[in-house]
Amino acid sequence: MNRFYLLATSLIPLLGATRTLREGATIGLCTVITVGLHQLLMAPLRQRLASWAYVLASLLLLAALASCLQMALRAWWLPMALALGHYPALLCLQCLACDHLLPCQGRWRLLARYLCAVFASCLLLGASRQWLAEFAGLHLASLAPGALLLLGLLLALYNRLRPGPAHPRRQGKF
Known part of the structure; x- marks a missing residue:
């Protein structure tokens, strides 16, 4: 299995949870927070752990972050948590995609560009879907x-x- 399939599976929260501009902004903000915290907390462990221990630590941290995100949404904004469903928990796939696909050099700059693009696409997709509907x-x-x-x-x-x-x-071959 190619590791770029992670990018295709990370589109699920983007497509499913952006019915309105409000939902798009919320899932975009959740994405920025989850991916940013995951990368920030895993940065000191990247060089110190073996590959299997790093993957295990990453998965445990993702489970904790997704649980905290779901509980925070349910505690402070229950109607939005019910509207988003389980899509915030699927943001772990984007965290895994960022972790495996970003290079070591210039990682933070590329991560910031990626998160800005994801947030902008959530806003644009949510606004256009709401307007069309x-x-x-x-x-x-x-x-x-x-x-x-x-x-x-x-x-x-x-x-x-x-x-x-x-x-x-990207050009086709004849």
Whole structure:
């Protein structure tokens, strides 16, 4: 199994928990907090532990962070916790993806760019899904398949508006 499958599975909270702008902002903020805390707390252990011990420590820390996040949401904002369901617990997949895919050099700069992009995409996807469902009358936009279609359209728009040629790795072979 390729380790880049972690990135595909980390789209689940983004697509499932962004029906409205409020839910998108909440899941984006939860993502930033969870991933940031995980990377911050695992940084001192990265060089000191063996690979199997590091993975075990990472999983235990992720379980603790996800539990604390769920309990904090239920304690301070119960209606939003009920609306988000189990999606905040799935943020552990994004933490694992960040931990395995980020390089050692320039890790914090790339992490900050990644977290800003995830938060912006949560806001944009939540706002556009809410607008399409409430004002344009497209009920499909409030469902998860509609979110996947909308994310594809937003990525296509981004690629269209981005200047410069595509990287040779992304171009098709004839």
